[in-house]
Amino acid sequence: MLKWRKNTLKFGIFLLISSCVLESSNSLVEGLESTRAYDYTKYHPMDEIYKWMEDVEQGNPELVSSAVYGHTYEGRKITLLKFGLKNPEGREKKVIWMDCGIHAREWIAPAFCQWFVKEIVNSYKTNTKLEQMLQNLDVYVTPVINVDGYNYTWVNSSTRLWRKSRSDPPPNSTCYGVDLNRNFNANWGTVGVSFDSCSNTYCGNSAGSEPEARAVMDIVGKMHEQILCFLTIHSAGQLILLPYGHPEISAPNYDELVAVGKAAAAEMKKVHGMDYTVGTSPQILYANSGSSRDWARLIGIPFSYTFELRDKGEFSHLLPEEQIQPACEEAFAGALSIITYVHDKAFNSGTLPNAAGVAITIWSTIIAVSLSTGVLV
Numbered sequence: 001m002l003k004w005r006k007n008t009l010k011f012g013i014f015l016l017i018s019s020c021v022l023e024s025s026n027s028l029v030e031g032l033e034s035t036r037a038y039d040y041t042k043y044h045p046m047d048e049i050y051k052w053m054e055d056v057e058q059g060n061p062e063l064v065s066s067a068v069y070g071h072t073y074e075g076r077k078i079t080l081l082k083f084g085l086k087n088p089e090g091r092e093k094k095v096i097w098m099d100c101g102i103h104a105r106e107w108i109a110p111a112f113c114q115w116f117v118k119e120i121v122n123s124y125k126t127n128t129k130l131e132q133m134l135q136n137l138d139v140y141v142t143p144v145i146n147v148d149g150y151n152y153t154w155v156n157s158s159t160r161l162w163r164k165s166r167s168d169p170p171p172n173s174t175c176y177g178v179d180l181n182r183n184f185n186a187n188w189g190t191v192g193v194s195f196d197s198c199s200n201t202y203c204g205n206s207a208g209s210e211p212e213a214r215a216v217m218d219i220v221g222k223m224h225e226q227i228l229c230f231l232t233i234h235s236a237g238q239l240i241l242l243p244y245g246h247p248e249i250s251a252p253n254y255d256e257l258v259a260v261g262k263a264a265a266a267e268m269k270k271v272h273g274m275d276y277t278v279g280t281s282p283q284i285l286y287a288n289s290g291s292s293r294d295w296a297r298l299i300g301i302p303f304s305y306t307f308e309l310r311d312k313g314e315f316s317h318l319l320p321e322e323q324i325q326p327a328c329e330e331a332f333a334g335a336l337s338i339i340t341y342v343h344d345k346a347f348n349s350g351t352l353p354n355a356a357g358v359a360i361t362i363w364s365t366i367i368a369v370s371l372s373t374g375v376l377v
Contacts, residue, residue: 040115041324043107045154046076049143052114053081060121063134070215073167076147078215083120084138085131093135094346095226096339097301099142099216100233102180102292104149105161105317108309108327109233113143115328116335133343137228145212146180161317163200165210173197178204181234182288183213186295187246192281192288203290216292221299228342229303230296231335236316237285239308240265240278240334243297245289247282251297260341261305264334271330274310281306303342307331 038052057064063083070078087093100113120139124130144150148166152159164177175198182193188207189195196202208214220227242257244250251257261278268276277284281291296304310319310327319327 038114038118040111040118040328042321043111043324044114046144046147046151049110049114050077050079053079053143056081056117056121063121063124069219070211072146072148073165073211074148076151078142078145078147078212080140080142081117082138082140083117083134085124085134087135091136093138093226094228094343095223096137096139096229096231096342097220097227097296098140098231098233098335099145099292101142101144101150102146102212102232103163103234104146104153104165105163106235106309107153107317108235108319108324110143110150111324112233112309112328112331113141115324116332117141117143119332129340133339136347137339137343139339142216145216147212149177164202165212167210170197170205175202178202178210180210180213181232181292182290183208183210184217184290184292184295186291186298187244187249187289190289191246192286193290201288207290213292217295220296220301224296224299224301227296227301228346229305229338230293230301231305231307231338232292233307233309233331235309235319236311236313237308238274238276238310238312239284239306240276241281241285241293241306241308242278243280243304244294245281245287245291246294247280247287250280253302257303257305260303260338263341264305264337267337268330268334271333272326274330276330276334303338305338307334 038055044052053066057066063085065082066079067082068077068079072078084093098113098116100109103109120130120134124134146165149162149164152162152166162177164179166177169175178197179193179199179201182188182201182203185207189203192201193203194201204210208217220230240261242251242254242261258278265276265278268274281288291306293304293306309331310323315323
């Protein structure tokens with residue numbers, strides 16, 4: 001009788017463990033199926049993006065983790081996904097930073113961050129180069145920084161082109177929000193900004209006055225010595241911008257930044273024939289200060305770029321959904337080119353482009369089309 005009870009207990013424990021394993025396995029399968037079913041050729045509201053982030057993490061636990069590193073003015077979470085594999089030699093890993101959606105109306109930017117994640121998740125197990133890079137690098141991706149503003153653009157057609165955050169108006173004003181890409185502590189308030197709170201380039205009342213900008217400065221600032229590259233994704237204009245936005249300041253590695261940027265632009269053109277112009281903002285667009293790109297370079301991150309995705313004016317910030325896939329495919333080629341370069345330079349594992357900007361060979365298959373716009377970065 002005692003032996004039977006012991007066997008019954010063992011069988012019960014076995015069933016419990018099996019149930020837990022099955023439940024975990026089912027959750028993993030559901031996560032994978034959910035991310036595969038996600039439509040990357042559509043624009044998605046913030047609640048769907050949050051859910052997608054959860055599914056990506058759940059479906060790829062060996063690769064992906066997430067972190068909430070700040071909250072918006074209205075209290076929403078600013079969340080990132082972290083991608084990386086264990087280094088087999090126990091070597092210290094370096095970091096790549098990518099963020100999207102700092103300007104609310106630039107919907108193609110969050111769409112690209114999601115596309116970028118999809119490409120990494122779907123190819124790292126079969127691509128030895130990518131696997132190597134993920135063993136040496138942790139890649140941090142924030143699909144939407146300006147969550148309040150992005151939410152607001154989804155309210156109705158009259159709010160669709162909202163650009164700024166949604167912080168309350170300053171005293172004696174009725175105008176909400178700050179241009180978050182003028183709020184970073186990089187020559188703040190000097191050129192290309194407005195102190196009129198009703199302006200689209202209103203820089204706030206001080207550097208880092210906005211919680212969204214502070215969140216980025218806090219997390220990036222704490223690990224800046226590990227970060228090799230800072231990529232911030234915008235639209236439009238088909239540009240690759242490098243530091244600095246102030247016309248009288250030049251980055252110490254300016255020539256290399258140009259060469260690497262031109263190599264990326266060459267890879268982007270191979271995909272769908274679209275031209276991307278490379279240079280500083282004053283050279284090819286206009287002077288500005290307080291950008292996250294400039295701030296990243298000022299604190300010592302060697303490679304810092306702003307991507308201005310499609311198109312050159314036809315649709316501007318209203319890029320149609322049929323343009324999402326081609327725009328993301330070419331942007332992925334460009335981002336991958338830069339990431340490959342900085343990885344190979346840091347880990348001495350590949351052929352680098354020369355100062356003339358010879359293109360890096362891209363190791364993944366990419367396809368795409370054309371379009372993007374250009375006004376306020």
